[in-house]
Amino acid sequence: MSTDTVEPTQQAESTEQFETRKRDHIRLALSDDHQTHSLSALEEYQFAHEALPDLNFDDIDIKAECFGQTRETPFFISSMTAGHPDAININHTLAAAASARGWPMGVGSQRRELGDANAHQEWQALRRQFPNLSLWGNLGIAQLITSPLADIQKLCDALEAEAMIIHLNPLQECMQPEGTPNFKGAFQALRKLCLHLPIPVIVKETGCGFSTKTLIRLAQTGVAAVDVSGLGGTHWGRIEGARATGDDKRARAANTFKNWGVTTVDSIANAHTANVPFALFASGGVRTGLDAAKLLALGADLTGFAQPMLAAAMNGEQAVIHLMDALAYELKTTLFCTGCANLQALKENDVWL
Numbered sequence: 001m002s003t004d005t006v007e008p009t010q011q012a013e014s015t016e017q018f019e020t021r022k023r024d025h026i027r028l029a030l031s032d033d034h035q036t037h038s039l040s041a042l043e044e045y046q047f048a049h050e051a052l053p054d055l056n057f058d059d060i061d062i063k064a065e066c067f068g069q070t071r072e073t074p075f076f077i078s079s080m081t082a083g084h085p086d087a088i089n090i091n092h093t094l095a096a097a098a099s100a101r102g103w104p105m106g107v108g109s110q111r112r113e114l115g116d117a118n119a120h121q122e123w124q125a126l127r128r129q130f131p132n133l134s135l136w137g138n139l140g141i142a143q144l145i146t147s148p149l150a151d152i153q154k155l156c157d158a159l160e161a162e163a164m165i166i167h168l169n170p171l172q173e174c175m176q177p178e179g180t181p182n183f184k185g186a187f188q189a190l191r192k193l194c195l196h197l198p199i200p201v202i203v204k205e206t207g208c209g210f211s212t213k214t215l216i217r218l219a220q221t222g223v224a225a226v227d228v229s230g231l232g233g234t235h236w237g238r239i240e241g242a243r244a245t246g247d248d249k250r251a252r253a254a255n256t257f258k259n260w261g262v263t264t265v266d267s268i269a270n271a272h273t274a275n276v277p278f279a280l281f282a283s284g285g286v287r288t289g290l291d292a293a294k295l296l297a298l299g300a301d302l303t304g305f306a307q308p309m310l311a312a313a314m315n316g317e318q319a320v321i322h323l324m325d326a327l328a329y330e331l332k333t334t335l336f337c338t339g340c341a342n343l344q345a346l347k348e349n350d351v352w353l
């Protein structure tokens, strides 16, 4: 995510500092201390068990539509890392698995590419190896506000991106010593991007979700999809708090805000209240196929996984594929045990206890 300085007295971040920060993020994201699954509220939703489903498990269909394409599953890899040597291996592993299973993959923030003419090579190499992979670009809102449209187009071109994600992370920008908590002009910048970019624009949070009010405003920007990425999984207040050693003010604030956010479940409910016209993706604390089923039943079109994919990627491509298959199996099991032949039925039938 973003890296500019907040305080004028601070030096611009060096390449070495950038890479250390990205490594810290990966290491800290893997720790349970920075997860909020107990706050996800997913346990409050229970499906009614159907003991007599009139179905053959093998016929259960979990295909989903997204941006005019039919996908084998309603799953995607949520944006994580980019622009440093460790990211190349991680992204290669994730891309290989995503390509094998037909999952779209959001890339990590492409901010580095805005100022480094060589940074896009990471993606060109990946694209050559996985020509059919659906890649979604990624940039923070603070960088969108200050970047010409032509630069955003270049980021998309480097990836041959199917869609462009703009991430919103106000809490992290406040907590991060290198943060850019200046979102002035964000709404107009999003509107302009949606108007001119020839591919769909996705707006996402990074673990703090969305209120009804914000979703209503986003409906006026022309975004194609919102990934609510709510509270219930990786929490950036906690991660930046763990990085804030020697900075009492930020360490204290990170503790104060350690449970901050709207849950993924509530964010999806808010989108219904707002009657939004865009596609709805649910990430943030989705850890099992059953979690995903709940969010799909509540109205999400796709569900995304970040931290679990990162953890699996540490053990290689086969571990990621194994997790992907387990998630699909759990989703199919939920459909069978609720008597739903497909995701449409899961949304339309009376499935709750």
Ligand SMILES: Cc1cc2nc3c(=O)[nH]c(=O)nc-3n(C[C@H](O)[C@H](O)[C@H](O)COP(=O)(O)O)c2cc1C
Pocket (backbone or CB within 6 Å): 001, 025, 026, 029, 078, 079, 080, 081, 107, 108, 109, 138, 165, 166, 167, 204, 205, 206, 207, 229, 232, 233, 234, 283, 284, 285, 286, 304, 305, 306, 307, 308, 310
């Ligand atoms: C190591 C790591 C790096 C991340 N970097 C980005 C990023 O660059 N851009 C972005 O939009 N989200 C980023 N995220 C946020 C995730 O896409 C996701 O919104 C969040 O982690 C919640 O999902 P989870 O609970 O499944 O981890 C990152 C997450 C992790 C774990």
